[in-house]
Structures are given as C-alpha cells and as structure tokens.
Amino acid sequence: MSSVHLAFSSSAGVALSSLAEGAQGVIVEVRQVRGAHPVSEASVERLLSLGVTPGASVTLLQRFPGIVFLCDQTELAVERGVADAVLVRLRENPS
Amino acid sequence: MSCHIAHEHAAAASRPLTLRSRPMRIALVGQPNVGKSVVFGRLTGRYVTVSNYPGTTVAITQGRALVGAEVCDVIDTPGVNALEGTVSEDERITRDVLETDRADLVVQIADARNLRRALMLTGQIATFRKPTILALNMVDEAFARGIVVDARALEAELGIPVVEMVAVEGRGLAELRDALVRAAVPQLPPAAHASAAARAEWAHALTTRVRHVSTLSLARVQEALAWATRRPLTGLPILAVVLYALYLFVGVFGAQTLVKLLEDGVFGRGVNPASTWLFSFVPFPLVRDFFVGEYGLITMGVTYSIAIVLPVVATFFLMFGFLEDSGYIPRLAIFCDRIFRTMGLNGKAVLPMVLGLGCDTMATMTTRILGTPKERLIAILLLALGIPCSAQLATILGILGGISFAALATLFGVVIGQMILVGWLAARVLKGERSEFILELPPIRWPRVGNLLTKTRLRVWWYLGEAVPLFLIGTVLLFVLDRVGALVWLSAAGRPIVTGLLGLPPATAQILVMGFLRRDYGAAGLFQLAHSGQLTGVQAVVALTVMTLFVPCVANFLMMVRERGLRTGLAIIGVITPIAIFTGAGLNYVLRALGVQF
Ligand SMILES: Nc1nc2c(ncn2[C@@H]2O[C@H](COP(=O)(O)OP(=O)(O)O)[C@@H](O)[C@H]2O)c(=O)[nH]1
Numbered sequence: 001m002s003s004v005h006l007a008f009s010s011s012a013g014v015a016l017s018s019l020a021e022g023a024q025g026v027i028v029e030v031r032q033v034r035g036a037h038p039v040s041e042a043s044v045e046r047l048l049s050l051g052v053t054p055g056a057s058v059t060l061l062q063r064f065p066g067i068v069f070l071c072d073q074t075e076l077a078v079e080r081g082v083a084d085a086v087l088v089r090l091r092e093n094p095s
Numbered sequence: 096m097s098c099h100i101a102h103e104h105a106a107a108a109s110r111p112l113t114l115r116s117r118p119m120r121i122a123l124v125g126q127p128n129v130g131k132s133v134v135f136g137r138l139t140g141r142y143v144t145v146s147n148y149p150g151t152t153v154a155i156t157q158g159r160a161l162v163g164a165e166v167c168d169v170i171d172t173p174g175v176n177a178l179e180g181t182v183s184e185d186e187r188i189t190r191d192v193l194e195t196d197r198a199d200l201v202v203q204i205a206d207a208r209n210l211r212r213a214l215m216l217t218g219q220i221a222t223f224r225k226p227t228i229l230a231l232n233m234v235d236e237a238f239a240r241g242i243v244v245d246a247r248a249l250e251a252e253l254g255i256p257v258v259e260m261v262a263v264e265g266r267g268l269a270e271l272r273d274a275l276v277r278a279a280v281p282q283l284p285p286a287a288h289a290s291a292a293a294r295a296e297w298a299h300a301l302t303t304r305v306r307h308v309s310t311l312s313l314a315r316v317q318e319a320l321a322w323a324t325r326r327p328l329t330g331l332p333i334l335a336v337v338l339y340a341l342y343l344f345v346g347v348f349g350a351q352t353l354v355k356l357l358e359d360g361v362f363g364r365g366v367n368p369a370s371t372w373l374f375s376f377v378p379f380p381l382v383r384d385f386f387v388g389e390y391g392l393i394t395m396g397v398t399y400s401i402a403i404v405l406p407v408v409a410t411f412f413l414m415f416g417f418l419e420d421s422g423y424i425p426r427l428a429i430f431c432d433r434i435f436r437t438m439g440l441n442g443k444a445v446l447p448m449v450l451g452l453g454c455d456t457m458a459t460m461t462t463r464i465l466g467t468p469k470e471r472l473i474a475i476l477l478l479a480l481g482i483p484c485s486a487q488l489a490t491i492l493g494i495l496g497g498i499s500f501a502a503l504a505t506l507f508g509v510v511i512g513q514m515i516l517v518g519w520l521a522a523r524v525l526k527g528e529r530s531e532f533i534l535e536l537p538p539i540r541w542p543r544v545g546n547l548l549t550k551t552r553l554r555v556w557w558y559l560g561e562a563v564p565l566f567l568i569g570t571v572l573l574f575v576l577d578r579v580g581a582l583v584w585l586s587a588a589g590r591p592i593v594t595g596l597l598g599l600p601p602a603t604a605q606i607l608v609m610g611f612l613r614r615d616y617g618a619a620g621l622f623q624l625a626h627s628g629q630l631t632g633v634q635a636v637v638a639l640t641v642m643t644l645f646v647p648c649v650a651n652f653l654m655m656v657r658e659r660g661l662r663t664g665l666a667i668i669g670v671i672t673p674i675a676i677f678t679g680a681g682l683n684y685v686l687r688a689l690g691v692q693f
Contacts, residue, residue, distance in 0.1 A: 039531060040528075040530075040531065041180070041181070042180070042181040042466075042530065043530070043531045043533060045177060045179075045180040045181060045291060046176065046177070046533050047533060048177075048215065048291050048292075048295055049176035049177035049212070049215055049216070050176060050212065050533065050535060051209060051211050051212035051215070053211070053215070053292075053295030053296075053298070053299060054292070054295060054296065054299070055295075055296065055299035055300075056211065056299065061322075061325075062325060062326065064327060065327055065429060065430055065432070065433060066429045066432050066433075066442070066532070068325055068429065068536070072209065072211060073208040073209055073240065073242070074209055074212065074535060075321070075535070075536040075538075076533065076534065076535055076536065077325075077425075077426075077428065077429045077432075077442070077532070077533075077534045077536055078531070078532060078533050078534075079432060079436070079441070079442075079531055079532040079533075081531060082531045082532065082533055
C-alpha cells in the first residue's frame with residue numbers, strides 16, 4: 001500500500017524499508033504515505049530536519065527489531081512505516 | 096570589543112537603531128546534543144545538566160556572561176531540529192525566544208559532523224532576521240572521522256561569522272566572543288527560505304561545496320559497541336548484563352550496603368539515640384513525640400528520607416546518568432518500540448519509563464520529550480500505575496527476593512500485564528494521535544566523569560529539595576492523624592477492603608494510607624511489617640502489587656497536575672485506585688484458590 005505516486009515518480013527510487021542490510025544508496029525523495037500505515041507530514045518534516053533529505057547517502061544497518069540506518073554521519077532508528085516514506089536510488093555493487 | 100558595539104552594529108544591520116538600557120541578550124540555538132549546554136557553561140561560568148539523549152535540555156536556562164567589559168544575558172534554548180511546520184513544545188519555546196526581544200543576537204551551535212543538518216536549521220533561523228553567528232562545535236570528533244569544513248568559505252556563503260570550536264576543551268570560545276561584534280543577519284539565496292525541500296537541496300549543495308570528507312575512519316571500538324548494542328543477538332544479552340549491573344549497584348550496594356550503614360550505623364547508633372536523649376530533657380510529651388516518637392520528625396521522617404531513600408536514589412541517578420551519557424538508552428528504544436506501540440506510545444517512551452525506576456515524579460516531568468499530548472498522557476498514566484520508583488523497587492526486591500523468585504515473577508508479571516492492558520485500552524479510548532518512531536542514536540562514548548558527577552549531584556539536589564520536605568510534611572500529617580485518632584478511623588474504614596477483599600493484616604490499611612502521603616514511605620512501612628514476620632508469602636505479593644499499582648505519591652500527583660491540569664490528575668487517580676484494588680483482590684483470590692504458597 002506504499003503510495004500511488006511512487007509508480008509515477010520520475011525519480012524511480014525504492015523504499016528504504018525494502019533495502020537489504022548493508023545496502024547503500026542516495027535518497028531521491030522523502031514523501032508522505034497514505035494507506036494502512038500512513039506516514040504523516042510531521043514525520044516527513046522531522047526526517048528532513050534530521051538530515052534525511054534528497055542527496056544524502058544512506059546505508060541500511062539493520063532491519064530487526066526496528067530499522068536502523070546511517071544517513072551521512074547520523075544514525076537513525078525508525079519504525080518500518082516511516083522507512084516506506086524514504087525513497088532511495090541504490091548504489092551499484094556496494095563493496 | 097564590547098557587547099554594545101556588537102549590539103549597535105547588529106541592530107543597524109537588521110532594523111532601525113534602537114537604544115536599549117538593558118544588557119544585550121544572546122540566544123544559543125541548536126539541534127539537540129550538539130554541545131549547547133557545554134558552550135553555555137563555558138560562556139557564563141554557570142553549569143547546566145549535560146546530557147547525551149536527544150531532547151533532554153527542556154527548560155530555558157539563563158546566565159550572565161562578560162564579553163569584553165560588557166555584561167550580556169545568555170539564554171540557553173531547548174535543542175531543536177526544526178522551527179517551522181509542526182513543532183514540538185520545545186521548538187515552540189525556542190521559536191518564541193527568536194521571535195521576541197528575548198534575543199538580540201543568535202549563536203547557532205552546530206555539530207561539525209552534521210553540517211547539512213545544521214544548515215537546514217540556519218536557513219530557518221535566518222527567517223527571524225536577527226544577527227547570527229554559526230559556531231561549528233565538535234571539530235575534534237569531525238576531524239577523527241576525516242571531516243574538514245572550510246569555515247572561511249562558509250562565512251562567505253552565509254554572510255555571517257563562522258567559528259570552529261571544541262567546547263569541552265574550551266577551544267574556540269575566545270574566537271566566539273571576538274566574533275560577537277561581527278554578527279550579521281544571514282544573507283541566503285531565496286531557495287533557503289522557499290520550502291523544506293528547497294532548503295534541503297540548498298543545504299546539500301552548500302555542504303558539498305565547503306565540506307571535505309576523507310576516508311571514513313570511525314573509531315573502531317565505538318563503532319563495534321554501537322553495532323553490538325542494537326543487534327538483538329548481542330543487544331539482549333548486553334541489556335541483561337546492564338540490568339544485572341543496575342541491580343548490583345542500586346539494589347545491593349545502594350539499597351543494602353549503604354542503607355545498612357546509614358540506617359543501623361549513623362541513625363541507629365548516632366542520630367536517633369542522641370536526639371532521643373536530647374529531647375528527654377523536654378518536659379512536654381507532645382513535643383517529644385513530635386520529634387522522636389513513633390511518627391517523629393527525626394526518628395521517622397529524617398531517618399527514612401536520608402537513610403533509606405537517599406542511597407537508593409543517589410546510586411540510581413549515577414547509573415542512569417552513565418547509561419544516558421554513554422548513548423545507550425536511545426538504543427534500548429529500538430527494542431521497546433513494538434511493545435510500546437501497542438500501548439499508543441513509541442520507543443522514545445523508554446527514557447521516561449527507565450527514569451521512573453528512579454523517581455516517577457521526575458519521570459513525569461520528562462514525558463515532555465514525547466511527541467503528542469496523547470502520548471504524554473498515556474506515559475504519565477503508566478508511570479503512575481506500574482513503574483515502581485527506586486524506593487519501592489528496593490522494598491519489592493528486599494521483601495520478595497527473600498521469599499522466592501516465583502513471588503517476584505508473579506508481581507512483575509501482574510504489574511506488566513496491567514500496564515499493557517491499561518495502555519492498550521488508553522490508546523484506543525483516548526482521542527489524539529500517536530507519533531511515528533524516529534529517533535537519533537547518538538554515538539556510543541565513554542561519559543566524562545565531571546559531567547556525570549555534576550549531573551548526578553544536580554539530580555540528587557533536586558530530589559532532596561522536592562522529596563525531603565514532602566517526607567517531613569507527610570510525617571507531620573501522620574503525627575496529626577495519629578493524635579486526633581484519624582489514623583485509627585481511616586484504618587478501620589479501609590479494613591473491610593484490606594482484610595476482606597485483599598486478605599491482608601489490618602495494619603496494612605494504615606500503610607496504604609501512608610503510601611499516598613509518600614509512595615515509597617508506604618513501601619518502607621511494609622518493609623518493617625514483613626521483617627517482623629507479620630506477612631505470609633501470598634500476603635506480601637498481594638500487598639506489594641497493590642502498592643505498586645496504587646495511587647502515586649503526593650509529589651507525583653502534584654507533578655501530574657502541573658503538567659496536565661487538575662482534572663486530568665484527579666481522573667488518573669480515579670482510574671488507578673479501582674484498578675489497584677481490584678487487581679489485588681483478583682490476585683488474592685486466584686492465589687488462594689490455587690493454594691499457592693511461594
Ligand atoms: N568530543 C566533543 N564532545 C563534545 C564537545 N562539545 C560537547 N561535547 C559532548 O557532547 C555531549 C552533548 O553535549 P550537551 O552540551 O549536553 O549538548 P546539548 O544537548 O546541545 O546541550 C556531551 O556529552 C558533551 O560532553 C566537543 O567539542 N567535542
């Protein structure tokens with residue numbers, strides 16, 4: 001139920017929540033999500049203010065029990081739904 | 096180089112020159128955890144609580160600083176991540192400072208490792224059109240990670256002075272003082288003000304221009320520890336070790352060794368016999384009893400508050416400060432997020448909940464860090480209902496630890512079950528929103544001993560200031576109630592419930608009454624009852640369960656009223672009292688029906 005405008009998004013990223021552990025990428029979009037697990041505008045604002053903004057590089061550190069990722073130099077823990085709101089362009093062969 | 100010059104210069108840059116007779120006001124603004132409190136302490140020479148948990152600098156602190164020959168007022172604002180859009184209570188406070196004349200000049204403190212984030216805030220601070228300085232703090236940690244910021248280039252781009260510093264070592268503070276005269280209103284491109292997204296883009300582009308990152312070199316041990324504390328496979332054993340250490344330090348060293356030393360030694364052999372002897376010269380029995388009788392101010396009030404409660408509270412705050420400053424507590428939130436979400440909270444609530452194990456009253460105050468009014472209310476309710484404070488915890492461990500593990504497990508099982516049930520119901524019944532879980536994990540670091548001691552000292556002071564007077568008032572109330580016969584009457588009135596429904600000895604009625612005057616006070620009374628062999632195993636479990644669930648102490652109640660209003664405070668009491676009694680009755684019935692002995 002992620003979002004309708006994901007399919008039409010020109011930035012063509014994948015949700016941070018779908019990344020495997022250790023995967024790296026660059027954020028292309030942070031947006032509100034409606035549906036079963038909505039992500040509010042307030043959360044989007046909070047993410048932006050914490051530096052989770054387009055252009056920032058991310059590494060997914062952990063998926064369980066909650067999602068933990070590194071965004072530039074900041075380590076953040078979020079619930080799964082919030083990670084749906086962050087779209088990432090994967091970096092090829094992270095070594 | 097005086098503040099006046101700075102002020103005039105600043106005023107000229109922003110708005111028509113105004114002459115003021117009062118000292119210039121400097122506001123320190125910044126994200127949580129960037130070292131604002133340390134800078135404040137260094138500037139003013141006055142110390143504030145230093146903390147590693149994002150969002151704990153709640154209240155505004157003011158101090159005076161001497162810059163050149165000029166006295167300035169420095170305001171330390173709560174840490175903020177944003178000043179626009181939906182803002183938290185803390186952010187509203189900071190915005191208010193920036194909007195009004197409570198700030199003539201703004202010093203933004205930034206974490207040099209996180210320039211992009213800092214610039215997002217700079218963009219928002221700029222909209223208040225006040226003379227500003229950007230202080231890049233923690234350049235030592237940034238350097239350790241291979242991050243170098245070109246401060247001169249940044250100055251040119253922002254149009255404001257940029258100062259690099261290492262606040263904890265006092266480096267860069269002289270430069271900051273010197274830069275005050277050059278403070279200017281930031282000159283940013285329109286993109287920085289347009290929208291959150293445009294600002295993010297601007298901040299990102301600017302960061303790439305002025306920041307250079309060489310090969311990432313995170314300190315190895317820190318990184319490994321950070322990893323281990325958040326993985327379930329290593330994190331849960333680490334949690335078990337931490338809890339055990341907490342138990343050893345607070346439950347054994349604090350609640351047993353130190354308490355014995357103070358209670359039997361200092362008070363049992365020193366203070367109490369001495370004061371009893373002194374008061375034996377007083378010819379009035381009433382006065383004598385008031386100070387050294389059964390409910391005497393010295394023999395009961397002072398003895399309990401200093402000999403029994405203080406060691407537990409002090410050891411707990413020391414340990415808590417250590418866990419907080421090392422960056423461990425936010426990591427716990429990852430593990431608690433799911434269970435807290437069923438109760439309408441999120442992982443962030445772990446801070447007030449753990450703090451509640453030290454003092455529920457103080458924890459009630461820290462619920463302010465939670466995102467929405469609904470979350471704050473649920474957290475306050477659950478703190479009052481289920482989280483035993485350190486004095487109660489000591490009593491529980493002291494009494495039930497001596498009976499059996501099964502007894503302890505029963506109590507905690509029932510209490511945790513009640514919290515989840517009540518939380519689950521509250522989450523559904525109460526109106527309002529839950530906020531989504533987004534939490535910054537500060538780096539794991541070894542706490543600085545100086546900070547730790549200051550912080551513990553401030554908390555213990557706070558506790559003494561709030562608690563000891565209440566202990567004493569409670570004692571006086573007890574004394575009066577005892578004298579006018581009300582204690583007997585109250586106990587008689589409560590007897591049917593206590594002896595019938597709960598199956599407890601009649602003396603417990605009085606202890607439950609005492610428990611309201613001071614939550615841990617009642618606990619201590621129960622302790623004596625158990626030690627004199629007046630409670631069976633089942634009775635001890637039932638009595639302690641009721642006490643844990645029962646109406647909070649007077650101090651906690653007053654704090655609830657202060658935070659959420661009288662009606663809410665009374666409503667919480669109205670909800671908790673029947674829950675405590677009926678849970679106790681149910682437990683008593685079940686345990687007896689099953690013939691449990693412990
Ligand atoms: N390495 C380093 N640590 C710092 C520096 N400034 C502050 N700290 C530490 O950063 C933590 C957060 O500081 P604090 O003043 O509580 O931050 P605040 O939340 O912004 O008030 C504390 O543990 C400080 O000791 C610095 O320049 N270098």
